[in-house]
Amino acid sequence: MSAERMFEFIPCNETDPWIETTAASAEVRQFARESLRWQAQEIIDEVLDGTDPGEELARARLRRCVAQNPGRPERALLQQLMLNRDPQGESTL
Secondary structure (H helix, E strand, C coil): CCHHHHCCCCCCCCCCCCCCHHHHHHCCCCHHHHHHHHHHHHHHHHHHHHCCCCHHHHHHHHHHHHHHHHCHHHHHHHHHHHHHCCCCCCCCC
């Protein structure tokens, strides 16, 4: 799910004053996607570098999510977070 789709529900009656052109808006959206991808990859790398034996199951799940979403770390991380939710919608991390 893209960041744009995730936040469609947030009402926004004002446009950002510093975005004046459609081209600039497209560039900002592209930057946001790339930034999200980079941040997700950083989180994944940090988790996979862990050595706590109690977290091995989470690392194995994350590896599977990464393998199922090659080149899309933001999707892999989202999938991992969704897998770790309990029935009440709270994270088990």
